[in-house]
Amino acid sequence: MLSARSVFQEIVGSDDAFRLFCSIAAGGEAQGGWENGRIAELAPHSMSALAPKIARHGADEDKHGRIFHALLKKRGLDPVEVPADTDYTMLLERRGVGLGHRRLRGGERLTEREIVVYLAHSRVTEQRASGQMNTLVRYLGDQPDIGRAVRMICRDEDNHLAYCHEELLRLAARGHARTIHAVLRESALEEIRVYRDVGLAVMERMGRLLGWPKGRSAALAAGIHGLYAYERAGGWRRSVSLTMPERRNALGGPATPLTAEFA
DSSP: OOOHHHHHHHHHHOHHHHHHHHHHHHHHHHHHHHHHHHHHHHOOGGGTTTHHHHHHHHHHHHHHHHHHHHHHHHTTOOOOOOOGGGOHHHHHHHTTOSOOHHHHHSOSOOOHHHHHHHHHHHHHHHHHHHHHHHHHHHHHTTSHHHHHHHHHHHHHHHHHHHHHHHHHHHHIIIIIHHHHHHHHHHHHHHHHHHHHHHHHHHHHHHHHHHTOOHHHHHHHHHHHHHHHHHHHHTGGGGGTOOOOOSSTTTTSSOOOOOOTTTO
């Protein structure tokens, strides 16, 4: 029977598929860690109070990358190179979502508007990350090693999403509401396209690794296209609303360290 649970369990049960899954996840998290770290370093003096939270965000993402590498190591697997068409973060950058790496590699401080753009982009991508991790917890949370890993990462992603809501609302009150609204909408519409394309690319590779029959691959591809159609028709709006979160100051302290099993 084709279900999300059976697909995830099949991926986890195969060394080749699991290696690709963890390599893609680790690459994206490490990239996010570097980006947030640079943004924290380049934050304008007028936003110095926000820099520690951005740095905490980056430290969390870097930690997540190390967790996925630890999962591979526990199974005696080496990471593989991430295929270009499955690199969610880089594909978003090429579509102009977020701050470009060329800008972040420079030494010039960012402007307030660029920080607003960064946070709006993060609001959209963290909605996706939080949703994905909650899905993984639902289907894999009862498995010994990967279950503990996805629960830990899920808590962090929920914190990241809460932080984006709170900081964007604060910036909107300071006069950035129009920019925030425009960037959120543009980022959300680009993100759903990238997510569709990456999802198709990942499922195509998983199908080859796991020997899926054409009918199964076609059904999964149809599901990805169906999700995109729903999001294009209006589902994207869930990524642009702003609500003060119950979890306030979610990134106000130091990053939670890795436990010994993932260190």
